[in-house]
Amino acid sequence: MVLALLAAGAGTWATDTWPFDGRDRYCWGAWEQDSGPGILGDEAFGGDDGRSRTATGSAPTADTRRGECRLTVSSHDRYGDGDEKRQRTTVTVKYGPAPASVGDRVGWLGGYLGDRAMPLPDGLPGVADGHHGLLVLPKRCDTRDGRPTAVTLDAREQAEDAVLARVPDLGGSRAVAELLVAAANKGMESAGCAGAEPLRVSGPVPTLPERAETFARGDACRIPGLDIEGDLDKETALRVQYQVGAVNDYLQSCSVRIGRSPRLGERSDQQLFDAVMVREPRLTALLDGADDGRASGRPPGGTLGKGWRGTGVSGKDYALVRAGCAGRPTAFLTFGTSTGSADEYFATFSNAVARRLGCAPVAPGADDRGSGR
Numbered sequence: 001m002v003l004a005l006l007a008a009g010a011g012t013w014a015t016d017t018w019p020f021d022g023r024d025r026y027c028w029g030a031w032e033q034d035s036g037p038g039i040l041g042d043e044a045f046g047g048d049d050g051r052s053r054t055a056t057g058s059a060p061t062a063d064t065r066r067g068e069c070r071l072t073v074s075s076h077d078r079y080g081d082g083d084e085k086r087q088r089t090t091v092t093v094k095y096g097p098a099p100a101s102v103g104d105r106v107g108w109l110g111g112y113l114g115d116r117a118m119p120l121p122d123g124l125p126g127v128a129d130g131h132h133g134l135l136v137l138p139k140r141c142d143t144r145d146g147r148p149t150a151v152t153l154d155a156r157e158q159a160e161d162a163v164l165a166r167v168p169d170l171g172g173s174r175a176v177a178e179l180l181v182a183a184a185n186k187g188m189e190s191a192g193c194a195g196a197e198p199l200r201v202s203g204p205v206p207t208l209p210e211r212a213e214t215f216a217r218g219d220a221c222r223i224p225g226l227d228i229e230g231d232l233d234k235e236t237a238l239r240v241q242y243q244v245g246a247v248n249d250y251l252q253s254c255s256v257r258i259g260r261s262p263r264l265g266e267r268s269d270q271q272l273f274d275a276v277m278v279r280e281p282r283l284t285a286l287l288d289g290a291d292d293g294r295a296s297g298r299p300p301g302g303t304l305g306k307g308w309r310g311t312g313v314s315g316k317d318y319a320l321v322r323a324g325c326a327g328r329p330t331a332f333l334t335f336g337t338s339t340g341s342a343d344e345y346f347a348t349f350s351n352a353v354a355r356r357l358g359c360a361p362v363a364p365g366a367d368d369r370g371s372g373r
Helices: 002-014 102-113 173-191 281-285 342-357
Strands: 049-058 067-078 084-097 126-128 132-136 149-159 240-247 251-258 270-278 311-314 318-325 328-335
Touching: 067 173, 084 173, 102 132, 102 270, 102 318, 102 328, 126 173, 132 173, 132 281, 149 173, 251 342, 270 342, 281 328, 318 342, 328 342
Parallel strands: none
Antiparallel strands: 049 067, 067 084, 084 149, 126 132, 132 149, 240 251, 251 270, 270 328, 311 318, 318 328
16 A cells, blocks of 8 residues: 555656645646636636646756746537647746857846736736746846846747737736745755745735826827937838836836737737836846946947947847945846847937936937936
């Protein structure tokens, strides 16, 4: 009997479950079936047949300090005429440092901070929206060379019959925050850097309105002078969408997209411009070493032209500038499709944010409304 139980245990651990409590566990044991977030309950299944929820991957260790888990939820409906409707939702969690190259790091961090991301509650250094998130771990979990360790979560939805790309539903921003923090706690435990008390999500998780803003004309993201439509043809300008993200003392973002056109066979929106300001200490630490002028082979601020304050680095489709602002180290970053006006958009965004925070202009060509601090 004991041998049978042990054999059962070995088999279930291979699929990231545990047989004795009646509920499956996933992602290094961090998540439990029916524990709250929608992706772990019956509501995660889009079909009534072939329901399956499995996880694969390996937890971080004290030696590697890297880990990954992939949770896959699938189902289908089979109809009388033989047709099938299939659903497949994948949630990927990664534990480790930020990408090494500058361009990858700027796009990686900006991808989590921009669009609809909002800060995590309770002072947690991270962000989340309804389908992805990032959390920077305490300094005790830094890599041996001093780089911060982060936990990221990304969800993707596949549906064979979908004309347009679908946004996965994990149960809302709070569910994503809870999944992220649970994975972080288990990851720190596995890597040997857990604290005396686990991280918790207790406060409300801020969210944005469900739809992005669409205007025929006007300043993007309500930032004076940020005119996107003027650089586009009339038909494209009518499809411009702006997303005003977080706006507080630690984070501000602006995302501009060209809305998808089913008539043209487009399944997803086209990224045009993203800009982010971040000054939360652990989040900005993810950029340490990126603006030293060596990683990209260009001098600081090389392709941005003269007159930028602070230090920076730029490439074909990204730019990063770091400068003091009202007594705090602050990072301004942009990434996305490279256009002839991208530098102007970034300058307008950066100076508007600096003005709001009460500090001197960051980009050249600003008026005298900055405070000069």
